[in-house]
Amino acid sequence: DIQMTQSPSSVSASVGDRVTITCRTSHNISTHLNWYQQRPGKAPKLLIFGASRLQSGVASRFSGSGSGTDFSLTIDSLLPEDFAHYYCQQSKSTPLTFGGGTMVDVK
Amino acid sequence: QVQLVQSGGGVTQPGGSLRLSCIASGFKFGSNAMHWVRQSPGKGLEWVAFIDYDAKYISYADSVKGRFTVSRDNSKGALYLDMTSLADDDTGVYFCARQQTFYSHPRIYYDKLDFWGQGTQVAVSS
Numbered sequence: 001d002i003q004m005t006q007s008p009s010s011v012s013a014s015v016g017d018r019v020t021i022t023c024r025t026s027h028n029i030s031t032h033l034n035w036y037q038q039r040p041g042k043a044p045k046l047l048i049f050g051a052s053r054l055q056s057g058v059a060s061r062f063s064g065s066g067s068g069t070d071f072s073l074t075i076d077s078l079l080p081e082d083f084a085h086y087y088c089q090q091s092k093s094t095p096l097t098f099g100g101g102t103m104v105d106v107k
Numbered sequence: 108q109v110q111l112v113q114s115g116g117g118v119t120q121p122g123g124s125l126r127l128s129c130i131a132s133g134f135k136f137g138s139n140a141m142h143w144v145r146q147s148p149g150k151g152l153e154w155v156a157f158i159d160y161d162a163k164y165i166s167y168a169d170s171v172k173g174r175f176t177v178s179r180d181n182s183k184g185a186l187y188l189d190m191t192s193l194a195d196d197d198t199g200v201y202f203c204a205r206q207q208t209f210y211s212h213p214r215i216y217y218d219k220l221d222f223w224g225q226g227t228q229v230a231v232s233s
Contacts, residue, residue: 031217032217032218034219034220036152036220038152042226043202043223043224043225043226044144044152044202044204044220044223045223046219046220046221049209049217049219049221050209050211050217050219053209053211053217055219055221087151087152089152089220091217091218091219094154094157094166095154095166095168095169096142096144096154096157097154098151098152098153098154099151100151101151101152
């Protein structure tokens with residue numbers, strides 16, 4: 001199985017800040033990496049697929065980068081609705097695996 | 108618009124059984140692979156099962172193999188998860204999710220879980 005290590009587990013930020021979350025995989029997955037946002041009590045929402053491709057309808061302040069085993073999600077200029085949990089997920093092989101999550105909360 | 112509406116779940120004792128359903132609309136259900144993903148209380152996301160578009164290929168997480176069965180009825184736009192021999196650590200919210208494949212090149216593609224159901228609660232408790 002491909003192990004996912006996401007960091008930090010939580011980050012405190014203010015509206016307007018730039019936040020970066022990283023994800024490291026135990027095996028080379030090329031760019032088969034997705035990012036999701038999850039608000040409390042809601043289903044995950046796809047933000048980024050293929051490591052850097054913005055999902056249709058997602059705001060351009062979200063961006064992803066990386067390949068191989070090291071990836072990152074950046075949120076430029078945080079808005080109030082961006083305070084949520086974020087998860088990376090590899091789509092290279094089953095079992096699909098997710099990172100442990102990052103909570104972005106208000107400083 | 109694409110919708111996945113879940114039902115089923117509830118409370119059961121250890122060793123019990125439950126069936127989850129996920130009804131799709133707004134797209135050609137029989138063209139997409141589907142997944143089940145769960146989330147234990149206060150925890151992260153855990154993949155549970157996969158079924159491809161025509162149910163010819165199915166796979167499960169080791170934690171549920173032999174106890175859970177995923178199936179689909181393309182004529183009804185329905186996805187199911189039959190859960191047996193339930194244990195305490197099966198407690199959580201279960202999501203169905205649609206897999207969509209994006210082709211950036213004929214031989215380069217990316218799979219993504221682009222639409223999710225609203226989630227359904229499963230509680231296993233004595």
